[in-house]
Amino acid sequence: xxxxxxxxxxxxxxxxxxxxxxxxxxxxxxxxxxxxxxxxxxxxxxxxxxxxxxxxxxxxxxxxxxxxxxxxxxxxxxxxxxxxxxxxxxxxxxxxxxxxxxxxxxxxxxxxxxxxxxxxxxxxxxxxxxxxxxxxxxxxxxxxxxxxxxxxxxxxxxxxxxxxxxxxxxxxxxxxxxxxxxxxxxxxxxxxxxxxxxxxxxxxxxxxxxxxxxxxxxxxxxxxxxxxxxxxxxxxxxxxxxxxxxxxxxxxxxxxxxxxxxxxxxxxxxxxxxxxxxxxxxxxxxxxxxxxxxxxxxxxxxxxxxxxxxxxxxxxxxxxxxxxxxxxxxxxxxxxxxxxxxxxxxxxxxxxxxxxxxxxxxxxxxxxxxxxxxxxxxxxxxxxxxxxxxxxxxxxxxxxxxxxxxxxxxxxxxxxxxxxxxxxxxxxxxxxxxxxxxxxxxxxxxxxxxxxxxxxxxxxxxxxxxxxxxxxxxxxxxxxxxxxxxxxxxxxxxxxxxxxxxxxxxxxxxxxxxxxxxxxxxxxxxxxxxxxxxxxxxxxxxxxxxxxxxxxxxxxxxxxxxxxxxxxxxxxxxxxxxxxxxxxxxxxxxxxxxxxxxxxxxxxxxxxxxxxxxxxxxxxxxxxxxxxxxxxxxxxxxxxxxxxxxxxxxxxxxxxxxxxxxxxxxxxxxxxxxxxxxxxxxxxxxxxxxxxxxxxxxxxxxxxxxxxxxxxxxxxxxxxxxxxxxxxxxxxxxxxxxxxxxxxxxxxxxxxxxxxxxxxxxxxxxxxxxxxxxxxxxxxxxxxxxxxxxxxxxxxxxxxx
Numbered sequence: 064x065x066x067x068x069x070x071x072x073x074x075x076x077x078x079x080x081x082x083x084x085x086x087x088x089x090x091x092x093x094x095x096x097x098x099x100x101x102x103x104x105x106x107x108x109x110x111x112x113x114x115x116x117x118x119x120x121x122x123x124x125x126x127x128x129x130x131x132x133x134x135x136x137x138x139x140x141x142x143x144x145x146x147x148x149x150x151x152x153x154x155x156x157x158x159x160x161x162x163x164x165x166x167x168x169x170x171x172x173x174x175x176x177x178x179x180x181x182x183x184x185x186x187x188x189x190x191x192x193x194x195x196x197x198x199x200x201x202x203x204x205x206x207x208x209x210x211x212x213x214x215x216x217x218x219x220x221x222x223x224x225x226x227x228x229x230x231x232x233x234x235x236x237x238x239x240x241x242x243x244x245x246x247x248x249x250x251x252x253x254x255x256x257x258x259x260x261x262x263x264x265x266x267x268x269x270x271x272x273x274x275x276x277x278x279x280x281x282x283x284x285x286x287x288x289x290x291x292x293x294x295x296x297x298x299x300x301x302x303x304x305x306x307x308x309x310x311x312x313x314x315x316x317x318x319x320x321x322x323x324x325x326x327x328x329x330x331x332x333x334x335x336x337x338x339x340x341x342x343x344x345x346x347x348x349x350x351x352x353x354x355x356x357x358x359x360x361x362x363x364x365x366x367x368x369x370x371x372x373x374x375x376x377x378x379x380x381x382x383x384x385x386x387x388x389x390x391x392x393x394x395x396x397x398x399x400x401x402x403x404x405x406x407x408x409x410x411x412x413x414x415x416x417x418x419x420x421x422x423x424x425x426x427x428x429x430x431x432x433x434x435x436x437x438x439x440x441x442x443x444x445x446x447x448x449x450x451x452x453x454x455x456x457x458x459x460x461x462x463x464x465x466x467x468x469x470x471x472x473x474x475x476x477x478x479x480x481x482x483x484x485x486x487x488x489x490x491x492x493x494x495x496x497x498x499x500x501x502x503x504x505x506x507x508x509x510x511x512x513x514x515x516x517x518x519x520x521x522x523x524x525x526x527x528x529x530x531x532x533x534x535x536x537x538x539x540x541x542x543x544x545x546x547x548x549x550x551x552x553x554x555x556x557x558x559x560x561x562x563x564x565x566x567x568x569x570x571x572x573x574x575x576x577x578x579x580x581x582x583x584x585x586x587x588x589x590x591x592x593x594x595x596x597x598x599x600x601x602x603x604x605x606x607x608x609x610x611x612x613x614x615x616x617x618x619x620x621x622x623x624x625x626x627x628x629x630x631x632x633x634x635x636x637x638x639x640x641x642x643x644x645x646x647x648x649x650x651x652x653x654x655x656x657x658x659x660x661x662x663x664x665x666x667x668x669x670x671x672x673x674x675x676x677x678x679x680x681x682x683x684x685x686x687x688x689x690x691x692x693x694x695x696x697x698x699x700x701x702x703x704x705x706x707x708x709x710x711x712x713x714x715x716x717x718x719x720x721x722x723x724x725x726x727x728x729x730x731x732x733x734x735x736x737x738x739x740x741x742x743x744x745x746x747x748x749x750x751x752x753x754x755x756x757x758x759x760x761x762x763x764x765x766x767x768x769x770x771x772x773x774x775x776x777x778x779x780x781x782x783x784x785x786x787x788x789x790x791x792x793x794x795x796x797x798x799x800x801x802x803x804x805x806x807x808x809x810x811x812x813x814x815x816x817x818x819x820x821x822x823x824x825x826x827x828x829x830x831x832x833x834x835x836x837x838x839x840x841x842x843x844x845x846x847x848x849x850x851x852x853x854x855x856x857x858x859x860x861x862x863x864x
């Protein structure tokens with residue numbers, strides 16, 4: 064029994080150990096990345112930051128990072144997206160690796176670096192802290208989280224495009240000291256700026272992506288080689304910088320054991336870094352000093368080769384680095400004595416105005432007292448030959464005033480040549496969705512390069528799962544673009560299914576694209592659902608932009624499934640002949656003369672509702688051809704003119720059938736005579752009796768572009784919608800009782816009985832007709848019951864005696 068208990072206990076222990084190992088393996092190293100590329104600045108759009116961010120994001124995806132990124136982000140969205148990302152990092156655990164890449168415009172102000180959103184408005188230097196995101200806020204937040212490795216890259220040292228003032232900002236970025244377990248990198252050395260890229264990608268982003276893809280390359284070597292490659296690509300115009308306090312080993316990719324041997328072994332590379340600068344020839348000595356990127360290494364080169372063509376360039380690098388170190392120590396001390404000491408060394412230096420602003424903050428005099436103690440810096444004062452390079456707000460290494468010689472080619476012992484398929488990169492496809500980063504054409508990773516095995520695979524990452532299969536990745540990307548163009552949204556070709564929000568966004572969360580941060584994802588969905596709604600999208604060029612193929616929401620009903628006869632289509636034949644509907648197809652009927660078409664149209668009335676009149680039928684309604692009526696009593700003709708339609712009882716005729724048509728329909732005999740059913744013209748006598756009159760000059764608009772005129776009642780008032788009296792219409796019929804009259808109730812909305820009503824006979828006194836006299840009130844009429852039939856007048860029976 065005891066043996067059985069021991070066996071069971073041992074078995075349970077094995078299960079627990081295996082489960083723990085499996086859980087640890089399943090969790091692994093979580094890699095998280097946050098990538099931003101801002102290019103659409105109001106002060107001047109930048110050429111490459113959005114593409115650079117897309118390239119870095121794609122490389123991080125291949126390395127197993129769970130990447131969120133966006134382009135052209137405003138300040139509110141940038142801060143909110145970063146806050147959400149830091150919350151995600153906090154929940155990732157102590158083994159998390161974090162990579163933050165910010166491309167765009169960066170500035171320094173009083174010792175702090177700021178990354179500018181696209182809606183930043185910098186009118187004077189004091190606007191920078193209000194409009195920009197402070198880099199130290201990002202680094203301090205990361206330093207407070209239990210992470211393994213933190214990498215912060217600021218690809219933002221560019222020429223200042225903001226309005227110039229008499230108190231200029233210092234150029235480039237300020238020197239910083241990274242926190243523990245952190246690496247901070249700039250695309251240009253502190254106090255210098257990089258030239259704007261001319262290709263689809265910037266030199267720094269392309270070089271960094273190349274080195275990240277190198278299997279087994281330590282993190283420090285990645286950025287050291289990036290500096291050498293950028294200096295080579297830009298002919299010395301750009302010198303990147305980085306500082307690291309990371310102690311844990313880290314590589315982006317592993318190198319397989321069967322991989323080809325590197326051209327320079329790790330031992331040889333380490334030996335070159337410990338070798339004295341003077342032991343190299345002049346060409347390799349320059350590259351060795353640049354590879355080490357230390358003030359002492361540059362000084363050793365100038366001491367060993369003071370007359371070499373590269374000595375002048377190296378002196379400029381030393382001058383910028385010395386000034387940056389001096390300002391960093393001055394800002395850390397932050398006392399009037401420290402700022403007086405800086406101004407004593409660099410009275411016209413890049414940070415001279417920063418020092419003066421800080422002195423004003425302390426309410427101290429700009430001129431130091433005679434007995435103040437000069438601060439003892441860690442670096443000696445600049446020699447006279449260095450002042451020329453720093454006696455200005457910013458230093459350009461490609462400044463023609465300095466006439467620097469181009470640097471020599473980099474020897475293989477320091478940097479192997481780039482892969483052939485990574486020398487010239489194809490431009491990415493243009494981004495169409497709001498905030499979404501461009502998607503570069505993927506370049507395959509060598510087969511002997513793979514992501515580390517101990518990392519936790521990112522969710523739904525096609526690039527990570529197919530880093531060697533270029534065809535699958537690029538074809539999927541192309542298919543996604545085609546689906547966007549054809550469907551107005553993102554199509555799925557990787558087996559994923561979009562949620563309702565992702566459908567509106569249009570492929571923002573597809574496997575081949577970088578997912579948007581949650582905050583920007585929601586904003587993009589709302590922007591696509593309501594493109595006309597105002598919002599801070601951050602990019603002037605992309606605000607309100609819809610994906611290709613997206614149809615704008617129409618304010619009218621859809622015409623995708625129109626009824627027969629709509630939009631000028633031919634109606635089906637009825638008994639072998641085309642049907643007649645309100646005269647719409649009369650002009651197309653070649654068997655009818657024009658005058659008969661108009662007459663037939665007059666019988667049928669005018670168009671109403673939301674019908675569209677075409678040809679002469681439209682002309683009969685609006686006075687011009689190809690008019691459109693919308694029930695509002697207006698129509699637009701061929702020449703773009705708008706004319707009012709005739710009114711019936713004060714209401715637009717286009718909203719309901721013509722009164723004459725309705726009366727004729729219900730009482731066919733009333734409006735027809737021996738003349739073939741034509742409406743009878745009423746006489747002046749009928750006018751005085753309050754009859755509706757259509758004179759020779761008051762014909763329908765389609766019969767000569769005439770206008771209707773207002774009718775008058777028997778008392779001379781206007782027969783508008785306010786009148787509510789009985790109107791008697793007399794029509795003489797040879798074959799019928801001449802005393803038959805039809806009674807109509809006139810209201811704003813004319814009502815006509817669906818069936819003919821029995822005529823009523825009423826006696827009516829003889830109307831009084833007065834010409835050219837002011838209208839008078841009619842004589843009071845006796846009650847209807849006392850009326851006598853009219854007689855003794857033309858067309859009336861003789862009066863009985």
